[in-house]
Amino acid sequence: xxxxxxxxxxxxxxxxxxxxxxxxxxxxxxxxxxxxxxxxxxxxxxxxxxxxxxxxxxxxxxxxxxxxxxxxxxxxxxxxxxxxxxxxxxxxxxxxxxxxxxxxxxxxxxxxxxxxxxxxxxxxxxxxxxxxxxxxxxxxxxxxxxxxxxxxxxxxxxxxxxxxxxxxxxxxxxxxxxxxxxxxxxxxxxxxxxxxxxxxxxxxxxxxxxxxxxxxxxxxxxxxxxxxxxxxxxxxxxxxxxxxxxxxxxxxxxxxxxxxxxxxxxxxxxxxxxxxxxxxxxxxxxxxxxxxxxxxxxxxxxxxxxxxxxxxxxxxxxxxxxxxxxxxxxxxxxxx
Amino acid sequence: xxxxxxxxxxxxxxxxxxxxxxxxxxxxxxxxxxxxxxxxxxxxxxxxxxxxxxxxxxxxxxxxxxxxxxxxxxxxxxxxxxxxxxxxxxxxxxxxxxxxxxxxxxxxxxxxxxxxxxxxxxxxxxxxxxxxxxxxxx
Numbered sequence: 001x002x003x004x005x006x007x008x009x010x011x012x013x014x015x016x017x018x019x020x021x022x023x024x025x026x027x028x029x030x031x032x033x034x035x036x037x038x039x040x041x042x043x044x045x046x047x048x049x050x051x052x053x054x055x056x057x058x059x060x061x062x063x064x065x066x067x068x069x070x071x072x073x074x075x076x077x078x079x080x081x082x083x084x085x086x087x088x089x090x091x092x093x094x095x096x097x098x099x100x101x102x103x104x105x106x107x108x109x110x111x112x113x114x115x116x117x118x119x120x121x122x123x124x125x126x127x128x129x130x131x132x133x134x135x136x137x138x139x140x141x142x143x144x145x146x147x148x149x150x151x152x153x154x155x156x157x158x159x160x161x162x163x164x165x166x167x168x169x170x171x172x173x174x175x176x177x178x179x180x181x182x183x184x185x186x187x188x189x190x191x192x193x194x195x196x197x198x199x200x201x202x203x204x205x206x207x208x209x210x211x212x213x214x215x216x217x218x219x220x221x222x223x224x225x226x227x228x229x230x231x232x233x234x235x236x237x238x239x240x241x242x243x244x245x246x247x248x249x250x251x252x253x254x255x256x257x258x259x260x261x262x263x264x265x266x267x268x269x270x271x272x273x274x275x276x277x278x279x280x281x282x283x284x285x286x287x288x289x290x291x292x293x294x295x296x297x298x299x300x301x302x303x304x305x306x307x308x309x310x311x312x313x314x315x316x317x318x319x320x321x322x323x324x325x326x327x328x329x330x331x332x333x334x335x336x
Numbered sequence: 337x338x339x340x341x342x343x344x345x346x347x348x349x350x351x352x353x354x355x356x357x358x359x360x361x362x363x364x365x366x367x368x369x370x371x372x373x374x375x376x377x378x379x380x381x382x383x384x385x386x387x388x389x390x391x392x393x394x395x396x397x398x399x400x401x402x403x404x405x406x407x408x409x410x411x412x413x414x415x416x417x418x419x420x421x422x423x424x425x426x427x428x429x430x431x432x433x434x435x436x437x438x439x440x441x442x443x444x445x446x447x448x449x450x451x452x453x454x455x456x457x458x459x460x461x462x463x464x465x466x467x468x469x470x471x472x473x474x
Contacts, residue, residue: 041352044352048398201473235473289472307354
């Protein structure tokens with residue numbers, strides 16, 4: 001799976017680096033002084049690199065947990081995201097990562113202890129209300145857990161810090177690391193969905209909708225809370241029927257009391273990211289849709305956006321109370 | 337390293353993944369260059385040529401994957417002959433041609449729109465109207 005592993009010199013001796021290197025005995029290790037030497041240079045082609053990404057092991061410095069865009073919460077008032085990894089195993093055509101990053105290589109920041117310190121500090125800043133931490137903005141939280149051991153490393157903190165809440169955002173069915181633990185009230189595994197007809201065209205390498213629903217079911221059967229992320233909404237043929245069927249499939253199998261939250265957001269992208277993505281995949285019909293440029297963001301025309309979102313809201317409210325549904329506004333740009 | 341200048345220059349003309357440098361090492365501490373026999377060069381390189389051919393073929397395939405279509409360019413050149421285009425208009429026309437191709441609209445139809453319109457603005461508008469019906473994601 002991984003042929004080349006770049007390693008920052010400063011973390012050569014880190015126990016997690018050693019563990020990961022043991023897991024890839026055939027990979028060629030190459031040292032570098034900073035991951036940005038490999039990741040940041042211009043003139044790289046994300047699409048070509050996606051065929052065979054390398055792994056970069058690095059140390060994350062500076063601020064590790066950052067505030068999320070204001071409109072991205074799921075009920076909490078204090079919200080932060082952190083990225084122990086950059087990039088994703090999957091290849092979703094709408095994903096903003098391909099517009100944001102110059103490289104498709106996976107970057108794994110091995111200094112989890114620093115992330116946890118920052119998460120603890122943020123939690124302690126205000127103990128009167130929950131603080132939410134979102135882990136799947138710049139990567140999928142679970143799909144590469146076999147390499148990262150992320151869940152095993154972070155869950156113990158949330159087990160002993162009830163005021164800190166964690167969202168794991170994923171399209172993966174790799175729920176084993178969660179099932180090995182007792183459910184935690186303050187951890188939500190949020191699954192992103194588009195209808196199967198869209199998923200099969202746009203979400204390359206992603207498990208089928210039905211297998212993701214099965215993964216959700218296994219989690220809820222074991223007492224874990226799950227979330228639904230209907231983001232991005234894709235304007236498409238048979239829109240109402242497709243989304244209606246998707247919601248029917250999900251809600252007929254997942255007990256609604258185990259669904260923590262549902263968030264909705266239409267496809268939107270900073271114009272600079274969009275142009276890059278369009279150039280990478282000129283044959284992608286998604287980018288030739290009924291879109292417009294609105295103050296630096298490419299999104300569906302307002303009337304279409306409003307109508308599609310309203311349709312989904314109505315369909316969702318047939319299954320789940322409105323208080324559990326959250327709207328991701330256009331000012332933001334993240335979708336798993 | 338002798339390859340660095342080559343790499344830096346070649347990277348200006350194409351994506352980095354398509355710039356590869358193959359180095360043939362003639363000497364090392366155990367076999368110093370003083371003992372190197374030039375007549376062995378061919379016999380060292382010849383066995384590696386089949387492997388290099390595979391590499392070249394694969395790289396050509398990858399390059400084709402990201403190269404603009406010749407047919408789209410031909411259509412663009414034809415339209416550019418009909419209208420004088422600013423930089424922005426070039427982008428708009430190229431986008432329309434690409435989308436027309438994506439939606440399986442005949443190139444001749446697009447050329448016809450641009451050749452029968454009195455000006456570029458109305459041609460772009462007309463072409464966009466034709467494409468509009470096909471924009472809904474399947």
